[in-house]
Structure formats: C-alpha cells, structure tokens
Amino acid sequence: MVTPTATVSTWVFDAIGTSWAIDTAAELPTVARDAVSAVIERFDREWSRFRADSLVSELAEGRAASVPAPRDADAMFSLYRELDEATAGAVNPLVGDALARLGYDARLTLAPWGGPQPAPAWRDVLVWGDTLSLSAPATIDVGALGKGRLVDLVLDVVTAHVEGDVVVDASGDLAVCGTPVRVGLEHPYDASRAIGTATVTEGALAASAINRRAWGEGLHHVLDARTGAPVNAFAATWALADTAMHADALATALFFDGGPRLAASWNAQWVRMRTDGRVEWSPGFEGEVFS
Numbered sequence: 001m002v003t004p005t006a007t008v009s010t011w012v013f014d015a016i017g018t019s020w021a022i023d024t025a026a027e028l029p030t031v032a033r034d035a036v037s038a039v040i041e042r043f044d045r046e047w048s049r050f051r052a053d054s055l056v057s058e059l060a061e062g063r064a065a066s067v068p069a070p071r072d073a074d075a076m077f078s079l080y081r082e083l084d085e086a087t088a089g090a091v092n093p094l095v096g097d098a099l100a101r102l103g104y105d106a107r108l109t110l111a112p113w114g115g116p117q118p119a120p121a122w123r124d125v126l127v128w129g130d131t132l133s134l135s136a137p138a139t140i141d142v143g144a145l146g147k148g149r150l151v152d153l154v155l156d157v158v159t160a161h162v163e164g165d166v167v168v169d170a171s172g173d174l175a176v177c178g179t180p181v182r183v184g185l186e187h188p189y190d191a192s193r194a195i196g197t198a199t200v201t202e203g204a205l206a207a208s209a210i211n212r213r214a215w216g217e218g219l220h221h222v223l224d225a226r227t228g229a230p231v232n233a234f235a236a237t238w239a240l241a242d243t244a245m246h247a248d249a250l251a252t253a254l255f256f257d258g259g260p261r262l263a264a265s266w267n268a269q270w271v272r273m274r275t276d277g278r279v280e281w282s283p284g285f286e287g288e289v290f291s
Contacts, residue, residue: 015040016048016147018171022154025164025178032161036154043150046070047142049096050106055132056140057106060096066133072149073128076142079249083144084123086258092225094122096139101228102219110215116228143221148206148248151175155244168244172212175204175244185271185287188236195279196271198240198287206247208255209236210275222255231255237272239263 009027013020015037022028022036047070048054058064076093083091100106101114125136134140142149147170155168155175165178174183180201184194188209198205210230213221220230237259239250246266253259254272263270263282271281271289281289 016044016150017050018147020154020171021167021169022158023165023167023169024158024162025166026162028158028162032158035157035161039153039157040150043070043072043146043153047072047140047146049139049141050108052106056096059132059134060137060139062137066131069128069130069132072153073132075245076145076149077126077128079145079245080122082262083249083253086253086262087256088258089226090224090256090258091144091252092119092122093140093142093144094125094138095119095143095223095225095228096141097137098223098225098228099141099221100139102223102230103215104213104219104221110219112216112219116223118228119223119225144252145245145249147173148204148244148246151204151244151248172207173204173244173248174200174206176200177202185238185289186236188273194290195273196281196287196289198238198269198271198285200240203240203242204244204247205238205240206244206251207236207238208248208251211235222252224256232275235273235275237270239268239270241266241268 009024011022046055049056055067080093098117098119101117103110103112120138125134125138127133151168151170151173158166159177168175180199182199185196187193187195188211210220222231224231234255237251237254239247241247250263253262254270269282269285273279
C-alpha cells in the first residue's frame, strides 16, 4: 500500500509479468510513454528467461556461443559479485535451471521435474565484456536485482520528460523522485495487514516475499543457490537504498545471514520477517514496525 503524493497523473500497465504504476506531477506525453515501453521491451528481450527470443534463452539453449553484452551487464554482474561475497555464494545469477527443475520454468508449468540442484559456480562459467558467454550449460536469471535495475531505467526516462514528483511502482520495487512516499509493509501471510511502514525519500524500496511466487509443497522463487532449495528461515524482506537495483539486491540478500552486513556497508535500511513471525529491522530504521 502506497500513500498518494502530490502527483496528478497515473499510468497503469502490465509488463514483464507484473503490474506497473507511474505517478507524475504532469501527464506523461506519448513520447515519454513510448520511451518507457521501449526500455522495458529492450531489457526484457535481453534478460528474460521466459522469452524464446531473448539473449538469455539463446545462450541457455546453445543457439549462440556468445551474444553482444547488454548495456546493463557490467552494472548487474558487478553487483552480483557483492551479493555472492556477502551471502557466501547463496545468491548466484545462474540459478535459472534450479528454478526450472522445481517448476518455475519458461512455461510457468509450476510442476517440478526434479529435486533441488545447486547452481553452477557462476564466476567460473559466466564471462562478460564486449560479449556475454557461458563456458558450460546454464541459464542466467537476474531475478535477484533485475527488476530493480529496470525500475531505475524507467525512472530515468520519466524524469527526463517531466518535472516534479515521480513515483515508479513495479509491484514490490518502488523508486521515488520528489515528495517522500509512505509505504505500508504488507504482511506476507495476510495481504490485508501491514507489519509497519517506511518512508521513501529520493530513493527506492524493494520488497520480496516467499508467498508472492509460491506453488506446490513449500516451493517458491527464492532459492539458496548453494543447494537449489527454497529458503525457509525468512518469509519477507524490505530494503531501502539509493537505487532500486540496490534495494532489490538487498531484499534478496536479507534472506541470508550476510544481508544485514551488506546493508550496513551500503548505509541502507531494512526490515525482515522470519517464517515464525518474528520481525527484525536495521539499527536506526526510520520507519515504524507494528509487530
């Protein structure tokens, strides 16, 4: 739940499998909407493992030994290095095949065809520079931070076309420019309740929860890459950072022990709920926690 700001125009649409809402102080002109759509289409065509025509799918299926490196490759994989180090290998961009084995595949069958399997050691397999390549069979999945990266790109496009307050909300990843926005932290087991609130000021908030993409017997989209099994210690995380990509990355890292240390190194704030209902938050968290 997001408290309205002084924005007067809202553009709602669906993209990359989720709902978006862009609030602006003035109505977005057609040229701006077209530019936003182009950025989203480009990112999806490069990074989606759910599209047969994406660069990621070309590599995964062996249709290409290498592809031109997308412009976001260095920013995202450099951040994956930090996530890898902070979580002792639990966060890994080659977790795509592990997700597919459990049913979260390109066709969204949600029907497991194998048990948990560790992801490959990505630093030994994935190479990027002018090109992007894999030295062994694997599927890239940038879900740990990719949507946050895309929110940042969309925000850049929007603020280049309109002045004043802007909020880009991609269902769990939120970026704000202008007037601060108060956000309710949705209870992962009861969407009608909030466990607290946070205020986003010239920055971003990302949320992640095991109930959002869940299926079968205890299966969901947040895996420990070291085992290929879904995490089971935490139910939901929220992170506030300077950019949506960093907030998204941190929301993933907070499912693991190293998350709080990474947040401290970024001077970021966070809240997380354990699966038993206990809530933890960062020192100096400026929001409010109800339980």
